Structures are given as C-alpha cells and as structure tokens.
Amino acid sequence: MEVSACGVLAPGTVYEIGGQRFEAASSGFAESIANAHAAHQRPRCLCTPEGVEMYVARLAGPHGGYIVKRMPDTGCRHACDCPSFEPPADLSGLGQVLGTAINEDPATGQTSLRLGFSLTKLPGRSQMPPAGGESESVCTDGTKLSLRGLLHYLWDQAELTKWHPGFAGKRTWGTVRRQLLSASEDMFARGDSLRSRLYIPETFFLDQRDAINARRSAQWLQTLSAPGKPQSLMLLIGEIKEIVPARYGFKAVVKHVPDQAFALDHQLYRRLGRRFATELALWGAYDHMHMVIIATFSVSETGVPVVSELSLMPVTQHWLPVENVFDEQLVDRLVSQGRTFRKGLRYNLPATIPVANATLMDTGGEPYSLRISRESEANTEVPLPPETHQHAHLPQSWVWRPEDGAMPPLPKKHFFTETANPCP
Numbered sequence: 001m002e003v004s005a006c007g008v009l010a011p012g013t014v015y016e017i018g019g020q021r022f023e024a025a026s027s028g029f030a031e032s033i034a035n036a037h038a039a040h041q042r043p044r045c046l047c048t049p050e051g052v053e054m055y056v057a058r059l060a061g062p063h064g065g066y067i068v069k070r071m072p073d074t075g076c077r078h079a080c081d082c083p084s085f086e087p088p089a090d091l092s093g094l095g096q097v098l099g100t101a102i103n104e105d106p107a108t109g110q111t112s113l114r115l116g117f118s119l120t121k122l123p124g125r126s127q128m129p130p131a132g133g134e135s136e137s138v139c140t141d142g143t144k145l146s147l148r149g150l151l152h153y154l155w156d157q158a159e160l161t162k163w164h165p166g167f168a169g170k171r172t173w174g175t176v177r178r179q180l181l182s183a184s185e186d187m188f189a190r191g192d193s194l195r196s197r198l199y200i201p202e203t204f205f206l207d208q209r210d211a212i213n214a215r216r217s218a219q220w221l222q223t224l225s226a227p228g229k230p231q232s233l234m235l236l237i238g239e240i241k242e243i244v245p246a247r248y249g250f251k252a253v254v255k256h257v258p259d260q261a262f263a264l265d266h267q268l269y270r271r272l273g274r275r276f277a278t279e280l281a282l283w284g285a286y287d288h289m290h291m292v293i294i295a296t297f298s299v300s301e302t303g304v305p306v307v308s309e310l311s312l313m314p315v316t317q318h319w320l321p322v323e324n325v326f327d328e329q330l331v332d333r334l335v336s337q338g339r340t341f342r343k344g345l346r347y348n349l350p351a352t353i354p355v356a357n358a359t360l361m362d363t364g365g366e367p368y369s370l371r372i373s374r375e376s377e378a379n380t381e382v383p384l385p386p387e388t389h390q391h392a393h394l395p396q397s398w399v400w401r402p403e404d405g406a407m408p409p410l411p412k413k414h415f416f417t418e419t420a421n422p423c424p
Contacts, residue, residue, distance in 0.1 A: 013083060015068060016044040016051060024068075033066045043068055047082035054084070057109030057186070072104040080367045086342070087395065091356040091369060093347030094156065096142035097149060101348075113153075113189040116144030116348075117309055119197060120230040121298050142348060147311040151237065151294040152321070152345040157183035160319055161343040163335065171319050173239065173256065174203045180237060196222070200237045201256040213259070223299045233296040233308060236262070240291040240312070243272070252293065252307065262297060263306045276312045278324060286328065288317040321345060326372050326402050327357055334358060339413060341370075359395055364414040369395035375403055 013024040017036050022029045036043055037056040044051035045068075052074055059065045070078075075086025089095040094102075103112045145153065155161055158179035160171075177200045187194040199219060202212050223232050238254040243264070245251075250269040251261035264272070273280065283291045295310035314328075315321050318335060320343050322328040334341050340362040344355050360368040400407050 014046045015054070016046055017041065021046070030066070033068055037066050042071075045078060045082065045084055047079040047084070048077070052077045052084070055106040055109075057106075059185075069106075069109070071106060073098055080361045080365075085361065085367075087344070087356065087359040087367065087369070091359065091395070092344040093149070093152065093349040093355060094345070096349060097145060097153075097347055100143045101145045101149070102153060109186055111187045113150070113187055113194065114144045115150065115189050116146050117296060119190065119192075119233045119235075119296065121233055121308060122230050146348050147294050147296070147309060148313065149347040150235075151292070151311065151313055152347045154180055154183055154237070155313075155321060156345060159183075161321065161345060162341075163318065163320060163343070164340045165338040167318070168335075172203075176319050177202070194235075197233075198235050198237065201254060204256040204258060209259075216257075216260075220299050220305070223297075231298050233298055236293065236295045236297055236305075236307075238293055240293050243269070252295075252310075254293070260305065262295070263300075263304055268307065268310070272310070272312075279312045279314050282314045282322070282325060282328065285325070289328075290315045290317070290319065292321075323351070326374075326400070329407065330357055330370065330372060330400070333407065333410065334360075337410065337413070339410070356395070360398075360411055362413050363396075363411045367395040368398055368411045370398045370410075371400075373399050373401045 015022050015024065015029075015033075017032045018039075018041055020032070022032050033043065033056045035041075037058060041056075043054045043056065045054050053071055054068050055071055056066050057069050059067055070084050070086070073089055075084060076088040078085040089098050101114045101116075104110075105112070158176075160176060160179060180200055181195065181198070184195045184198055189197075199216075202215070204212065220234065223234055236254070238257065241253040241255045243250065243252045246261070246263070249266060250264040252264055253261050279291070283289050292313045292315055293310055294313070296308045297305045298308065299305050313321055314323070316328065316331055316335075320331050320335075322331055323346070331343065339360060342359045342361065344357050344359065346353075346355055349355060354371060354373065356369045357372050358370045360370060396411070398408070398411055
C-alpha cells in the first residue's frame with residue numbers, strides 16, 4: 001500500500017491514522033485509509049520519532065482502492081530504510097523542476113506537468129527542434145519539462161531508479177512497462193491525461209501478434225485529425241533495437257514492435273548522431289546496455305509512425321540509467337557489491353552542472369551521496385534550501401574524480417533490512 005509504482009504492500013511500515021496506529025499489512029488498514037480519504041485526514045508515517053505527514057489518494061482504474069503517498073518534496077524526511085525515503089530533490093535535477101514544471105496536488109492526488117515540447121503538429125509545419133545548444137530536446141529552463149526531463153520523472157516515479165539486491169533477475173521489459181504506466185496514472189499535461197498519450201510497447205509474443213497489433217492500432221487512432229486541423233502527437237517510450245537508413249530517409253526499429261518501424265527524416269537523423277554521440281558510443285561499447293527512446297510521433301495517412309522529436313537514455317541490463325562510462329562503472333560496482341541505492345538523474349540540467357550520481361541507503365543511520373566530479377563541470381555544489389536542512393536526512397558525501405585515478409572504495413555497508421517487499 002506504499003508509494004511504489006508497483007503497488008507492493010510494505011508490511012513493516014506503521015502509520016498513525018486518526019489517532020490509531022496501523023501496520024500496513026494489518027487487517028483493517030485498507031478500511032482505515034478509505035475512511036481517512038473520506039474524512040480528509042492525513043496519515044503519519046512513523047518511521048521517525050516525530051513522524052512524517054502523508055496523504056491518501058484514490059487509485060485510478062476499474063478496481064479503485066486507495067494508496068498512502070508521500071506529501072510533495074518530503075521523501076528526504078523519512079528514515080533511509082523507509083519505503084517512502086527519497087534523496088533530497090536538490091541533489092538531482094528534480095529540484096529545479098519541482099513546484100514549477102511538476103506540481104502535485106495532495107487534495108486530488110493529481111500531478112500537473114508543464115511540458116517544454118509540443119503534443120500537436122500543425123499542417124504543413126515541421127516539428128524539427130532548433131539546432132544548437134546542448135540538445136534539441138533538453139533545455140535548462142526549470143519551468144517546463146524537456147523530453148528527457150519527462151522521461152527521468154517517469155523513471156523516478158516508477159521507482160526504476162531504485163535498486164536493491166533482491167531485484168536482480170526480476171526487472172524485465174514487462175516490469176518496466178507496467179511500472180511506467182502505473183506511474184503515469186493521475187498525471188496531466190495541458191489538461192489531458194498523460195497516460196492516454198503514452199505508447200509503451202507490450203512485450204511481443206508471436207502467438208498474440210494479432211491481438212497486440214489491434215490494441216496498438218486502436219491507441220494510435222487518436223493521432224488522426226481532420227484536414228486543416230492540428231494533429232495530436234503521441235509519446236513513445238521504448239527500447240531501441242537499431243537506427244538505420246531506410247529506402248526513403250531513416251528508421252528507428254523499436255524492440256517488441258517487429259512489424260512497424262518509426263520513420264525519421266534526414267535532418268533529425270543527422271542531429272541525433274551529433275547530439276547523442278556520448279550516449280550512442282556508450283550503447284555501442286557494452287553489449288549488456290539498453291537504449292531507451294522517448295519521442296513524440298504522429299501517424300501518417302498510410303499508417304506509418306513518424307517521429308517529430310526525441311531523446312535517448314542509455315540504461316544498464318537492470319534498466320538503471322547511466323550517462324557516461326564513469327557513471328556506468330559506478331553503477332556496476334554498486335550492483336556487483338549488492339548495495340541498496342537510488343540513482344540520481346539530471347532532468348533538464350546540462351552536463352556541466354554537478355548532481356549526485358547515486359545515493360547509498362545501506363550505510364547505517366544516514367544515507368551517502370555519491371558523486372563523480374569531472375573537470376568539465378561547473379565548480380559548484382548542488383544547493384539545498386534551508387527548509388530541507390531542518391528535516392532531511394542529509395547524505396554524507398563520497399566523491400570520485402576520474403582524472404585523479406581509480407574509483408575509491410565505497411562507503412562501508414551496514415546491516416540493512418528492506419522494509420518493503422522487493423519491487424523490481
């Protein structure tokens with residue numbers, strides 16, 4: 001009943017609701033949070049002596065139900081072994097966009113997103129993003145989410161940035177898809193449901209091909225528009241198999257969509273290779289790497305999906321995002337040593353701004369911030385607002401400077417009990 005996107009119950013979590021204490025796995029807990037929702041009561045998570053205020057949201061979908069969720073920007077106030085713990089937002093790119101591009105309303109349980117890219121295509125106009133800058137789809141304006149920023153937010157909310165040794169071997173594309181779709185529920189952009197615009201390919205099975213294709217075609221129908229009117233765009237999140245020349249232009253072949261490639265024009269393909277050279281080189285260097293694409297696309301009159309704008313994100317075999325070879329080495333070391341950690345993401349921030357690459361959560365009473373410091377970065381630390389210092393479990397710091405030599409030993413692991421059932 002915790003905040004994880006997979007909806008796994010955290011049996012060790014204790015809440016105070018209406019003056020009474022309830023374990024999340026106890027009988028009567030579901031009824032108590034339903035009553036709390038009706039009475040507009042705020043449960044308190046008792047992972048710390050003072051407790052941390054939560055709220056109850058109603059689950060979307062035909063099955064309904066309720067879930068206890070974090071209040072916005074309070075994850076760092078929880079104990080680091082609590083399922084609700086999150087590193088302070090300002091240690092990653094989330095701090096720049098939270099409260100401006102991302103606004104969560106505890107009263108309704110809905111999250112409003114301000115997007116820095118278009119979800120419509122005007123007739124006769126190219127949707128090509130402008131040349132120049134760090135990225136055609138990554139901006140530094142914290143008031144709106146870039147494509148990469150949206151992908152990072154969904155990855156965070158789906159808890160795909162969280163790793164525990166118990167997740168090993170359990171995180172498949174089917175799991176990734178399910179958690180992303182669950183995370184997108186109750187998210188809205190420009191008044192529309194984000195979930196309705198989101199196309200994440202189902203795991204492909206040959207014996208289910210016709211049914212899968214029928215569901216895909218039905219979802220893509222919403223991109224059709226009347227002549228002379230703007231065409232709605234959809235959002236693709238998938239794993240890239242290859243990006244290669246086609247008979248006319250270029251195409252992106254997405255895994256689990258074997259019978260339909262996504263078209264790219266020459267200009268977008270050329271910019272793709274220039275902007276994402278580091279990501280593509282990393283993908284090519286390691287056979288175990290996956291490459292995740294997020295893209296806006298329309299469907300032509302002939303039924304061909306055409307990409308308008310895109311961004312790429314390399315991930316490890318465990319679907320943990322990495323941005324360069326040093327980041328990949330750090331994540332590989334953490335996973336191989338059986339550590340429990342949360343991966344940090346940049347959102348809209350450029351590579352020159354330092355962020356915490358990961359936060360260790362198995363070092364005892366306090367978390368540990370892990371950062372890779374490069375000479376190309378700005379000589380600044382990520383600031384934390386005063387109110388964060390008052391309540392947060394602020395991480396201690398570990399820094400690796402690759403220019404100075406090999407990776408230093410990681411902070412010592414302490415005995416750690418995961419209070420939530422492993423959710424890959």
